[in-house]
Amino acid sequence: SAVISQKPSRDICQRGTSLTIQCQVDSQVTMMFWYRQQPGQSLTLIATANQGSEATYESGFVIDKFPISRPNLTFSTLTVSNMSPEDSSIYLCSVGGTQVVTEAFFGQGTRLTVV
């Protein structure tokens, strides 16, 4: 299993500012994933963060808006840039399992409110 810690757990931010969310895993993993969960909605994959290379973004998400860092095999950050109220969501990081029955492990999420 993997234990994932996210910081901050929640924040209220002014529009036009940026917030960086940190994700720490208790074991080394090749890939980390960032998701967005808008209020009352399901999860949507934002991007895949690989150590040593640029993140791979899903359709509808761009690096200028959601820059990602992956400095080592246990840590990643997601920045939500130039925020607007539409960015108010829960942001979660995830890693894949390594066992035969492969499962994903998720952090508790960062609840972001943009005012």
Added chain:
Amino acid sequence: LAKTTQPISMDSYEGQEVNITCSHNNIATNDYITWYQQFPSQGPRFIIQGYKTKVTNEVASLFIPADRKSSTLSLPRVSLSDTAVYYCLVGVNTNAGKSTFGDGTTLTVKP
């Protein structure tokens, strides 16, 4: 990735068995079926995964018919604490962290 269809919501009472069915008509040969549970203000949590027939663990059972075009998550004797959103996912299990979540089923367990 195969699209999944689940009921939007279900109600149950404590002590009952709950069955949530997921349709995935376009499931591919290499796809596995995985179910997650999500409580408010928490990330999703893995419940069970299977490829065919029946899988059982300490939490739930997963029934998959021979054509694999659907699957049923069975929760025995639910309690109030089982109130959550349940997601059915279909995909290759070698990259579980990269998942496509459907709309999920909101299960409400009543006393």
